Amino acid sequence: MIMLLILLSTSILGQEKKNDEKIGQQKHSVGVAAGFTTGFGLSYRYLPKKLGIQATFLILPNNYYSSFGATVLFKVIQRKNSWFYLYQSNLYSTYRTSGFNCGCPYYEWFNGLGFGTEILLGKHFGLNFMGGVGFYENFDKFTLTGETGLYFKF
Amino acid sequence: MRKLKLIIIVFLFSGQLTGQSQSDLPKPFNNFEHHIGMVANGTGDMGMIYQLSYRLFYKNTGVNFTVYPFFSDYLNEYNLGLTFMYRFFQKEKIELLIIQNNYYFESDDFPTEYFYPSGYFNNGLGIEADFIIKHDFNIDLMLGGSFYKNFESIVPFFGLGFHYKL
Secondary structure (H helix, E strand, O other): OHHHHHHHHHHHHHHHHHHHHHOOOOOEEEEEEEEOOOOOEEEEEEOOOOEEEEEEEEEOHHHOEEEEEEEEEEEEEEOOOEEEEEEEEEEEEEEEOOHHHOOOEEEEEEEEEEEEEEEEEOOOEEEEEEEEEEEEOOOOEEEEEEEEEEEEEO | OHHHHHHHHHHHHHHHHHHHHHHHOOOOOOOEEEEEEEEEEEEOOOOEEEEEEEEEEEOOEEEEEEEEEEEEOOOEEEEEEEEEEEEEEEOOOEEEEEEEEEEEEEEOOOOOOOOOOOEEEEEEEEEEEEEEEEOOEEEEEEEEEEEEOOOOEEEEEEEEEEEEEO
């Protein structure tokens, strides 16, 4: 009887520990993101193990502005309340110009490279801060970049 | 009973020895801390400057390296920073540090008659408060005074940053 109780309690403790370890390591995330090289708008992340992707897009009416971002994420450190990763981002944005070029569609590429961290807020929310360097406006400009995002993880 | 006492004593003694030997082991990297993040600094009339930041601490003494690049067809400029830090107060949620910062700015945009060859130094002294939000993540506030443009004048400086402890 005692042996049985010990075995049962051990297995329950093990289960709890396993659940705790899974917090913050969910594969899927959806949320909103804003960044110079990762993109603005709705965002989805898929991170099965160490390597993952992030897709972010925003489409405004009348082709005024739209952007599509694809980012590769690589998890470096996983901790209980946070994780640290490296990213490589690619953003394609298009908009209608104003002034004497009025009405002409225009497009730009933005590419970034940097690091980021996700701070877990409770069991399902993650607040992201990312920083690095990036090429702006079709490789015309090279400078710092910063990105942020809030995700629901499941 | 005697045997049992002997076993307990031997067990306790061996446990103590193991603990002792573990704590005596050399831990060359345990006192080092690595932080990575971003900082925004404001000094004089330069406006806010954003920088990538890396911090290395040995116990309570640290150095902070920062960099800001901007290269384009119409303007090339960069900023390099080296800050010495000493942590004099540490609690669970807050740390206080004395900081001595040294920044070098260089830009195509500076008129060369004022900035020979084309850059200048800012050297400051101040205090920093690090608010520990989630174990490894902290938000930093900096405040102090700075010698501006190669000791030309003294101006206040402030800064805001975030760092992740690796």
